[in-house]
Amino acid sequence: MVQRGDLAAFELVYERHKRAAYSLAYRIVGSRAVAEDVVQEVFLSVWRSKERYDARRASVRTWLLRIVRWRAIDALRAGSHARNEVHGDGVAESVESREAGPDEAVVRGDEAAAVRTAVKWLPTDQRQVVELAYFRGFSQSEIAEIVDAPLGTVKGRMRLALDKLRTSLDDTVAEREAEEVTE
Amino acid sequence: MNDAHDSQAEWRDSAAAFVLGALDPLEEQAFRRRMMRDPAIAAYVERELQPVADELLQAVEPIEPPASLSRSLIAAAQADLDAREVLDRSSAHVTSRPPRPRGGSRGWLGLDGRLGLKPAIAMAALAVALAGSFALGRIAGDDAGQVVPQAPSVAFEGVTANGASGRASLLEGGERGAVIYVRGLSPSRGGDVYQLWIARGRRVYPSTVFAVGRDRSGASYVPEDVIGADALMITREPAGGSDQPTGDVLVKAEI
Numbered sequence: 004m005v006q007r008g009d010l011a012a013f014e015l016v017y018e019r020h021k022r023a024a025y026s027l028a029y030r031i032v033g034s035r036a037v038a039e040d041v042v043q044e045v046f047l048s049v050w051r052s053k054e055r056y057d058a059r060r061a062s063v064r065t066w067l068l069r070i071v072r073w074r075a076i077d078a079l080r081a082g083s084h085a086r087n088e089v090h091g092d093g094v095a096e097s098v099e100s101r102e103a104g105p106d107e108a109v110v111r112g113d114e115a116a117a118v119r120t121a122v123k124w125l126p127t128d129q130r131q132v133v134e135l136a137y138f139r140g141f142s143q144s145e146i147a148e149i150v151d152a153p154l155g156t157v158k159g160r161m162r163l164a165l166d167k168l169r170t171s172l173d174d175t176v177a178e179r180e181a182e183e184v185t186e
Numbered sequence: 187m188n189d190a191h192d193s194q195a196e197w198r199d200s201a202a203a204f205v206l207g208a209l210d211p212l213e214e215q216a217f218r219r220r221m222m223r224d225p226a227i228a229a230y231v232e233r234e235l236q237p238v239a240d241e242l243l244q245a246v247e248p249i250e251p252p253a254s255l256s257r258s259l260i261a262a263a264q265a266d267l268d269a270r271e272v273l274d275r276s277s278a279h280v281t282s283r284p285p286r287p288r289g290g291s292r293g294w295l296g297l298d299g300r301l302g303l304k305p306a307i308a309m310a311a312l313a314v315a316l317a318g319s320f321a322l323g324r325i326a327g328d329d330a331g332q333v334v335p336q337a338p339s340v341a342f343e344g345v346t347a348n349g350a351s352g353r354a355s356l357l358e359g360g361e362r363g364a365v366i367y368v369r370g371l372s373p374s375r376g377g378d379v380y381q382l383w384i385a386r387g388r389r390v391y392p393s394t395v396f397a398v399g400r401d402r403s404g405a406s407y408v409p410e411d412v413i414g415a416d417a418l419m420i421t422r423e424p425a426g427g428s429d430q431p432t433g434d435v436l437v438k439a440e441i
């Protein structure tokens with residue numbers, strides 16, 4: 004509908020995903036003004052059908068957030084300021100104190116909560132390389148310089164971090180399925 | 187056995203770096219080729235690692251975006267919609283400069299100038315202007331009603347371009363962005379463009395670029411917020427625009 008130029012559908016998509024998109028953009032660029040630019044650019048790009056959604060590959064939210072990440076990293080690289088800084092309180096920051104709205108309820112699925120918890124429990128050196136790569140846009144060779152570690156070590160930390168996060172996610176899914184069976 | 191083990195460890199390392207976006211461009215290309223050759227690796231990335239990376243995107247501290255973002259976004263989409271209709275009736279051409287780095291003392295994160303919105307809105311403004319609606323400091327008239335709704339505007343006056351004039355009109359009550367229209371300038375040739383500069387204090391920030399047609403008029407959408415600026419200036423620049431003015435100020439609008 005959005006790609007056919009339905010403004011109401013576009014507004015609905017924005018309302019549904021605005022918080023997740025803006026939160027991610029801000030998480031990466033660390034500036035509300037730049038985050039606004041990134042989100043506006045992403046949604047307008049979607050509106051103008053430059054970004055083609057393929058339902059076979061990902062949910063709308065995942066698809067949008069991937070684009071937000073790309074654009075935010077681009078903005079971060081272009082600005083080059085504060086790229087080494089950590090904005091906000093990190094991916095593992097708890098959001099339990101906030102009341103969940105309809106939009107957030109979607110964001111805060113079991114998997115996302117599990118990932119947040121799992122990220123918290125990652126060893127610092129593994130969490131650091133994930134942060135630098137995924138939320139700062141550094142390459143593995145750049146990260147090796149930043150953390151002053153051999154490239155092979157950095158690669159290993161990334162793999163270990165993702166393996167642990169994946170295991171946590173799998174466990175969560177398995178637990179949920181078990182609960183559903185017992186219910 | 188060891189070779190096989192080393193190989194598996196190596197591609198698993200690469201797979202992790204790949205989904206985290208940490209491979210250098212050449213490494214990424216090589217890994218993509220490897221995934222194409224080996225479906226098992228591709229499946230591992232897609233089914234095992236990518237979902238984790240996708241979840242990471244949602245595992246950030248939620249922050250509510252400002253309401254103004256929604257308003258400006260919907261207004262821009264509406265303007266785009268309106269402009270498409272105008273574009274269908276128009277044959278003029280407007281160009282925009284590519285995205286510009288943001289940061290330091292100059293520049294903003296511009297919307298992608300190669301896309302439809304800026305040219306579309308600019309075209310809408312141009313069409314409106316050519317229809318004679320630039321008057322009394324506002325863009326008015328049925329065609330412009332939704333594109334630039336009763337926006338305050340400032341006039342360009344010739345500096346080194348005698349007889350040139352124009353107007354910059356704010357979008358959405360001046361929240362963000364504007365549309366400019368100028369006339370009386372020499373037509374663009376050889377890829378040269380006209381570029382808008384926004385002066386704030388002693389600093390001059392580059393903004394949108396546009397072409398001037400044989401009718402000596404041109405128009406463009408300005409994505410940056412011009413509220414609080416001291417002046418808008420237009421110079422002639424090489425193709426793609428410049429980071430600093432290289433040509434004389436042709437017209438200027440004091441704000």
